[in-house]
Amino acid sequence: MAILEELLTILVAVGISWARMTAALIISIIFSLCVGILAAVDRVAEKIIIPVLDILQSIPILSFFPIALYAFIIIHPVIGPELAAIFLIFTSQAWNITFGVYKNVRLIPLELLEASKALDLSLWRRLSSLYIPAAFPGIASNLPPSWANGLYFLVACEIISIGEVEWSLPGIGTLSTSYIMAGRMIEFIMSLAAVVAAVILTNLLVFIPLMRLSERYKFEERAAEIPRVWIEKVSGWLSRVARRISFSVSPRITLFELRIPWKASRILLIAVLTIMVALLGHSISGRVSAEVTLAWAQDVVEAFQRLGVVDPLVMIGFSLARVSAAVAFGLLWTLPVAILIYEKRTLEKILIPPFQVIASFPATLILPLIAKTVMDLGLPLELGAFLMILLGTQWYLLFFLLDGLRSIPYEEEEVCKALAMTRLQKLRHLYLPRILPSLIMGLIVCFGGGWNTLVIAERAVLGGFTWDLRAPGIGRMLSIAVDEGDLALLIAATIWMAGFIVLLNRLLWRRLYEKAVRIVGVA
Amino acid sequence: MSGAGIKEPILELRDIVFGYKLRRGENIRIFDGLSLDVKYAEFVGIAGPSGCGKSTLIRIMAGLIKPEKGEVLFRGKPLKKPTPRIGIMFQNPALFPWYTVLENIMLALIHEKDLSEKDKIERARVFLDMVGLTAFESAYPAELSGGMKARVALARALVSQPDLLLMDEPFSNLDQLTAISLRREVESLWLNQSMPPSSVVMVSHDIEELVELSDRIIVLTKRPAKIAGIIEVDLDRPRQRRSPEFYKYVDEVYTLLS
Incomplete structure (x- = not known):
C-alpha cells in the first residue's frame, strides 16, 4: 500500500x-x-x-x-x-x-x-x-x-x-x-x-x-x-x-x-x-524606488571590483577546459555512431527511438545521484563534473550530426558509389564536408548546454550536502554567490560568463560556421 | 583499347528481375526477366514510358543496383560493383560544391594508385580541355552555369577512360542550345576512336534526341518492363533532324511506345 x-x-x-x-x-x-x-x-x-x-x-x-x-x-x-x-x-x-x-x-x-x-x-x-x-x-x-x-x-x-x-x-x-x-x-x-x-x-x-x-x-x-x-x-x-x-x-x-x-x-x-x-x-x-536601483547598481560595480580581472579569467579557463573535454569525448563516440545509423536504415529504426527517449530525459534528475555516488566512492571530483557535462551535451551532438548526414543529397551518395569509393574516401570527400555546418552548429549548442550544466556540475547545494569541485570554475562562483545571497556578485559573475560566451560565439563559432557554409555552399 | 571484335557485346543483361517493396508490403515488379546486349563501339538509346524503370536499368548496368535475379556481364565477366571502366553521367550533375572543377574531375581518379598527383592533374586537364572548360579549372560548381556543370560531369565520367559511358537523361535539365552543343560533343567523342568511350548507353524521354544519336533504340514497355521493340537507325552522321527519313524513325519509336 x-x-x-x-x-x-x-x-x-x-x-x-x-x-x-x-x-x-x-x-x-x-x-x-x-x-x-x-x-x-x-x-x-x-x-x-x-x-x-x-x-x-x-x-x-x-x-x-x-x-x-x-x-x-x-x-x-x-x-x-x-x-x-x-x-x-x-x-x-x-x-x-x-x-x-x-x-x-x-x-x-x-x-x-x-x-x-x-x-x-x-x-x-x-x-x-x-x-x-x-x-x-x-x-x-x-x-x-x-x-x-x-x-x-x-x-x-x-x-x-x-x-x-x-x-x-x-x-x-x-x-x-x-x-x-x-x-x-x-x-x-x-x-x-x-x-x-x-x-x-x-x-x-x-x-x-x-x-x-x-x-x-x-x-x-x-x-x-x-x-x-x-x-x-x-x-x-x-x-x-x-x-x-x-x-x-x-x-x-x-x-x-x-x-x-x-x-x-x-x-x-x-x-x-x-x-x-x-x-x-x-x-x-x-x-x-530609484534609490534602491541606484544602490543595486553601486553594489554590482563594487562586486566587479571585488572579482578583479585575473580571477574570473582563470575560472573561465578552467570551466572552458571542463566543457571542452566532455564535448571532445562526446564527439568521439557520436560521430561513428551517427555515420553507422545513417548508413544502416534498420539501425535507425532500432536505435533512434530509445536515443530520443534517453536524450529527452533530464540529466539534472541524475546529477544528484552522480554527485552522491562520486563522493561516497571517493572518486575524483572532476570525473563527476565530466560525467554531468557529458550527460548534458552528448545527445545534441548525435542529433546534429545525424541531421547533417541526412541532408546529403542522394545524387552525391550515388556519385560516390559510382566512383567505387571506399568508406574512408567517402568519409573524407563526402561526409565530413557535408556535416561540417551541422557539426559546428552542434558544437555551439553543445557548448551552450555545457555552460549551463557547469552551474550545477561545479558546485551545487543538494538539500543535506554540498557538491563542490574545490577547484576554480565560473559555475562554482555563481553557485557560491547564490548560496551567500550576494545578488550583486551573482550579477557580476553572470555578466563575466555571458560576456565570455557571447565573445566566443562571435569570434570563434560564428566565423567557423560561416566558413563551413561557404565551403559547403549551402545556407 | 576496345579492340575486341566489333560485334561482340561489351555489356550483357541476362534475365534481370528487380522490384521495389512498398510500405504496405505490396511488391512492384520493375523487371521480370529482361535481357539485352550492348555491343562494342555501339551507341544504344533506351526509350520507354515514364516510370517503366529506365533509370533503374541504367543503375543496374552501372553496378549501382543489384538485380534480385539475373546476371550483368561486363566484358564477359559478372559485374559485382561499380568500376572505373564504366563511366556514368546522371541527370543531375551532382558535383561536390566544396571542390573546384578540376578537383571534382580528379575525384574519379581516386583508384588510380599508379598515377602521381601531378599525373592526375594533367589527365584531368586533358578532359577539362576536351569539354572546353580549361579556363574554369579553379572555379567552384556554384559559379558555373547548368551547361558547364553538365560538361564537368561528362569530363568526370570520362576521365577514368571507361570503355562504356552510361547516361541517364543527361540533357533534360539543359536549355535547347546547350543541349544541342553537348549532344554534338558526346557524339564526336564517341566517334573518336582514340578517345573513350567505346560504347554509350543513353536513357532519354526525348525521342528525337535518341534517333539523332543512337545506332540502336531499345523501346521498353510499361512495368514490368519488357522489350517492345528494337529499332536500328541507319542514317549517316551527323544526322539531320529535318529530313523525312529522320521522322520515319521518330514515328516508328512513337508507334512502339503507344
Whole structure:
C-alpha cells in the first residue's frame, strides 16, 4: 500500500511539473510566432531581434534565475516563485522555437510571397494562410528538444535557495531530489521511471503526431523522414484526429478575419510588443524606488571590483577546459555512431527511438545521484563534473550530426558509389564536408548546454550536502554567490560568463560556421 | 583499347528481375526477366514510358543496383560493383560544391594508385580541355552555369577512360542550345576512336534526341518492363533532324511506345 501511495504522490508531482512546462511551452509558442515572424518579414526588426536572441540563448539560464526570482517576487510575493519557474522554463524553450519559426518563414518561396502581395491579403489572412502554416514545421520539430530542455531546467528551478531563504515548488524535481537525499533509492527509481513514461507518452501522443502533421507544410521536397516505428500505431489515430480538427477549424478562422491593411499591421505588431515590454518593465520598476536601483547598481560595480580581472579569467579557463573535454569525448563516440545509423536504415529504426527517449530525459534528475555516488566512492571530483557535462551535451551532438548526414543529397551518395569509393574516401570527400555546418552548429549548442550544466556540475547545494569541485570554475562562483545571497556578485559573475560566451560565439563559432557554409555552399 | 571484335557485346543483361517493396508490403515488379546486349563501339538509346524503370536499368548496368535475379556481364565477366571502366553521367550533375572543377574531375581518379598527383592533374586537364572548360579549372560548381556543370560531369565520367559511358537523361535539365552543343560533343567523342568511350548507353524521354544519336533504340514497355521493340537507325552522321527519313524513325519509336 505504501508503494501505491508513493506512486500516486509521484504521478501527482509529474502532473504538476507537466502543467508548469505546458504553460511555459504555450507562452513560448506564442512568443516564437510573434517574434519569429516579425524577424522574418521585417528587415529592421530582424536586425534587432536576431542578435538579441543570439545573446539571450548564450546566457546560461541558471545564472539569471535567481535574478528573475527576485524580480517576480517583487511583482507578487506568493505566486512569484511559480511565475519565476515558468519564466525560467520559458527561457529554456523559446529561443530554438523562435529560430525555427524565423527560419521557416524566411524559407517561404518568393512566388508565394509575391502571390500574397498580389492578392493584397490582410494581416490576419497572411498569418493564417501563409506565415503560421509555414512556421508550423519549425515549431513542431522544435517541440521535443524544447520540452527536453525545459525538463532539464524544471528540476533545477523547483528547488532554489538564495542565502537563508529556500523555496521549493511542488513537482517531480523537488520530490526526486528529496528521495535521493533521504537515500530512498526505490522511490527515486520509481520517480525516474515515471518521468521516462511521461516523456514517451508526451512524444507519442503530442509531438510525433504534430511533426507528422507538419510534414504537409514543408516546402522542401526531400523532407528528412522521421523514423517510423511501431509506436506510431498508437499515435497514428491521434494524428488523423489532429488532421481532421485542422480541416474543420481552418474555415472558421477566416470568419474572424480582421481587415487590417498589411503595412499598418506591421506597425501595430511592433507597437503591441513594445507595450508588452514596457508594461513588464513598469510593473517591476513601479515597486522599486530609484534609490534602491541606484544602490543595486553601486553594489554590482563594487562586486566587479571585488572579482578583479585575473580571477574570473582563470575560472573561465578552467570551466572552458571542463566543457571542452566532455564535448571532445562526446564527439568521439557520436560521430561513428551517427555515420553507422545513417548508413544502416534498420539501425535507425532500432536505435533512434530509445536515443530520443534517453536524450529527452533530464540529466539534472541524475546529477544528484552522480554527485552522491562520486563522493561516497571517493572518486575524483572532476570525473563527476565530466560525467554531468557529458550527460548534458552528448545527445545534441548525435542529433546534429545525424541531421547533417541526412541532408546529403542522394545524387552525391550515388556519385560516390559510382566512383567505387571506399568508406574512408567517402568519409573524407563526402561526409565530413557535408556535416561540417551541422557539426559546428552542434558544437555551439553543445557548448551552450555545457555552460549551463557547469552551474550545477561545479558546485551545487543538494538539500543535506554540498557538491563542490574545490577547484576554480565560473559555475562554482555563481553557485557560491547564490548560496551567500550576494545578488550583486551573482550579477557580476553572470555578466563575466555571458560576456565570455557571447565573445566566443562571435569570434570563434560564428566565423567557423560561416566558413563551413561557404565551403559547403549551402545556407 | 576496345579492340575486341566489333560485334561482340561489351555489356550483357541476362534475365534481370528487380522490384521495389512498398510500405504496405505490396511488391512492384520493375523487371521480370529482361535481357539485352550492348555491343562494342555501339551507341544504344533506351526509350520507354515514364516510370517503366529506365533509370533503374541504367543503375543496374552501372553496378549501382543489384538485380534480385539475373546476371550483368561486363566484358564477359559478372559485374559485382561499380568500376572505373564504366563511366556514368546522371541527370543531375551532382558535383561536390566544396571542390573546384578540376578537383571534382580528379575525384574519379581516386583508384588510380599508379598515377602521381601531378599525373592526375594533367589527365584531368586533358578532359577539362576536351569539354572546353580549361579556363574554369579553379572555379567552384556554384559559379558555373547548368551547361558547364553538365560538361564537368561528362569530363568526370570520362576521365577514368571507361570503355562504356552510361547516361541517364543527361540533357533534360539543359536549355535547347546547350543541349544541342553537348549532344554534338558526346557524339564526336564517341566517334573518336582514340578517345573513350567505346560504347554509350543513353536513357532519354526525348525521342528525337535518341534517333539523332543512337545506332540502336531499345523501346521498353510499361512495368514490368519488357522489350517492345528494337529499332536500328541507319542514317549517316551527323544526322539531320529535318529530313523525312529522320521522322520515319521518330514515328516508328512513337508507334512502339503507344
